[in-house]
Amino acid sequence: MNPVQTSHALSLVKRSRRLRRSPGIRAFVRETRLSSEQFLYPLFVCEGQKVRRDVPSMPGVFQLSVDEAVKETEAARAEGVPGVLLFGIPAHKDDIGSSAYDNDAPVQAAVRAIKRNVPDTVVVTDVCLCEYTSHGHCGILEGHDVANDATVEQLVRAALSHAAAGADIVAPSDMMDGRVGAIRRALDERGFEQVAIMSYAAKYCSAFYGPFREAAESAPKFGDRRTHQMDPGNVEEALREVEQDIEEGADIVMVKPAMPYLDVVTRVKERFGYPTAAYQVSGEYSMIKAASANGWLDEPRAMMEALTSIARAGADIIITYYARDAARALRAASQ
Ligand code: PBG
Numbered sequence: 001m002n003p004v005q006t007s008h009a010l011s012l013v014k015r016s017r018r019l020r021r022s023p024g025i026r027a028f029v030r031e032t033r034l035s036s037e038q039f040l041y042p043l044f045v046c047e048g049q050k051v052r053r054d055v056p057s058m059p060g061v062f063q064l065s066v067d068e069a070v071k072e073t074e075a076a077r078a079e080g081v082p083g084v085l086l087f088g089i090p091a092h093k094d095d096i097g098s099s100a101y102d103n104d105a106p107v108q109a110a111v112r113a114i115k116r117n118v119p120d121t122v123v124v125t126d127v128c129l130c131e132y133t134s135h136g137h138c139g140i141l142e143g144h145d146v147a148n149d150a151t152v153e154q155l156v157r158a159a160l161s162h163a164a165a166g167a168d169i170v171a172p173s174d175m176m177d178g179r180v181g182a183i184r185r186a187l188d189e190r191g192f193e194q195v196a197i198m199s200y201a202a203k204y205c206s207a208f209y210g211p212f213r214e215a216a217e218s219a220p221k222f223g224d225r226r227t228h229q230m231d232p233g234n235v236e237e238a239l240r241e242v243e244q245d246i247e248e249g250a251d252i253v254m255v256k257p258a259m260p261y262l263d264v265v266t267r268v269k270e271r272f273g274y275p276t277a278a279y280q281v282s283g284e285y286s287m288i289k290a291a292s293a294n295g296w297l298d299e300p301r302a303m304m305e306a307l308t309s310i311a312r313a314g315a316d317i318i319i320t321y322y323a324r325d326a327a328r329a330l331r332a333a334s335q
Pocket residue numbers: 126127128129130131173174208209210211212213218225280281282283
């Protein structure tokens with residue numbers, strides 16, 4: 001026996017590092033396996049033809065006309081991304097957001113075109129008024145406040161027009177009370193009982209939506225969204241919101257943003273055992289992009305680590321602007 005070695009050897013029964021010694025062993029004991037089947041890819045659809053307009057605050061993200069949105073969806077499908085989440089940038093905005101339920105507006109046209117050209121895509125539509133109102137608020141205003149019940153009526157109209165265009169899932173992101181139940185009833189009455197609802201159930205009032213508001217041209221012209229979006233300090237309230245949406249008929253519940261709220265994702269998943277989505281929002285994406293552009297982060301690694309953490313927290317579905325990049329990275333790693 002080598003006396004030098006013995007004098008340094010601890011008598012440890014458990015050595016965690018045994019299972020970290022090689023890529024093969026690490027893969028055997030990996031607990032969270034990210035798959036491109038979990039990704040839902042947000043797209044911003046605008047008017048026009050052959051439009052592919054950069055969003056400066058979100059490098060790699062574009063405002064796309066319907067024809068370009070179809071191409072982007074085809075590319076994403078080919079890379080293994082199952083679905084898209086559509087946001088609309090209408091030509092016309094007014095104080096009641098009437099373009100939200102215009103059958104010829106970008107989202108409705110994109111749903112039809114994607115269903116025609118890439119039929120196996122899961123098409124999800126964001127249901128909110130903020131992209132459609134001239135004041136940028138998520139609903140109809142009464143003074144400076146968003147009027148809940150009048151807004152719900154508008155959201156129902158939007159959801160119905162998305163369903164009529166062929167959406168598989170409608171996703172109300174407005175945080176009005178009672179909108180899930182109202183949308184469920186209206187869908188059922190019109191024969192859309194197969195259209196599912198993914199509710200933005202616990203949506204926080206977050207600074208991390210900043211870049212999205214540039215992409216979707218939806219920043220409020222005054223004030224903020226604190227009277228309907230949740231206070232970042234609350235988690236019991238998030239569980240009540242989720243419970244209420246499930247009671248009203250939500251099929252999938254979402255927590256948003258994702259990384260600053262991973263504890264909420266875990267609690268929601270553990271408490272309800274429901275299909276749970278988490279939205280890695282624009283600010284989460286742009287932070288990684290900006291730091292990587294400066295050489296401060298290794299983008300591919302930061303991307304995969306962030307997405308893995310969201311899956312590990314309990315999300316079944318991950319909504320991410322990185323969907324295509326991450327799907328390609330997963331495919332490359334498995335080859
Ligand atoms: C509202 C909506 C928002 C996002 C998705 N749906 C923004 C908001 O509340 O202002 C944010 C998504 C992101 O930041 O990536 N329609």
